[in-house]
Structures are given as C-alpha cells and as structure tokens.
Amino acid sequence: MACAKKLIPLLDRVLVEKIVAPAKSVGGILLPESAAASQVNAGKVVAVGTGGRAKDGTNIPILVNEGDTVLLPEYGGTPVKLGEKEYVLFRDDDLLGILHD
Incomplete structure (x- = not known):
C-alpha cells in the first residue's frame, strides 16, 4: 500500500x-459497463489479521495470505478508504475461495 x-x-x-x-477486451473492443461489472467478484488480499480465537484461547x-486473489461474496464487507484507494474489509470466513492462475 503506497499511501500515508x-x-x-x-x-x-x-x-x-x-x-x-x-x-x-484484449482485441480493443469497448465493453459495456453492465457486462464488466457483472463478471468481477474477485479481489486481491492486501493485509490479514492474526487470526481468530477459539473458546479455549488457541x-x-x-486461510489466506497477502497477495492471494480471492472470490468475494456479492454483498457484505465494510468499505474502507485509505488515501485515494478504496478497499473492503471482510471476515476470513466470509471469503468464498482462493483463485489460482
């Protein structure tokens, strides 16, 4: 993150x-906003917490690391603005999966 x-x-x-x-598109065709917006439900993990606590204190x-590309739920998360960039804060168990290339 390159912000203050x-x-x-x-x-x-x-x-x-x-x-x-x-x-x-790769061929240079302009895509309509409705088509582009409906296709992307992914994000890049910027930072992670230390983890949750079980009832016994452990x-x-x-399950994700910084730099992972994850599948996001359609709704949820807390929007956060840092400098000029916008991020979303999720709980670990809200993320749907890790996307691999």
Whole structure:
C-alpha cells in the first residue's frame, strides 16, 4: 500500500482491494459497463489479521495470505478508504475461495 496510512486488520479480518473489470477486451473492443461489472467478484488480499480465537484461547489461523486473489461474496464487507484507494474489509470466513492462475 503506497499511501500515508496503513491498515492492519485485527483478529480474523482481511483487507481486500477489489479487482476492477477491464473497460476493453484484449482485441480493443469497448465493453459495456453492465457486462464488466457483472463478471468481477474477485479481489486481491492486501493485509490479514492474526487470526481468530477459539473458546479455549488457541489461535485459529487465517486461510489466506497477502497477495492471494480471492472470490468475494456479492454483498457484505465494510468499505474502507485509505488515501485515494478504496478497499473492503471482510471476515476470513466470509471469503468464498482462493483463485489460482
């Protein structure tokens, strides 16, 4: 994060930067906003917390790492603005999966 403030999530929370859909196709064709917006439900993990706590006090580790591309739920998360960039804060168990290339 190249901004003045840095956010470190607490416990089982994950800070995600949503991936913006491309406005053009690979061939240079302009895509309509409705088609581009409906296709992207993914984001890049920017920061992760230390993990949750079980009832006995043991640490439950977070399953994603910084830099992972994750599948996001359609709704949810807490919007956070740091500098000029916008992020979304999710709980670890709200994320749907990890996307691999």
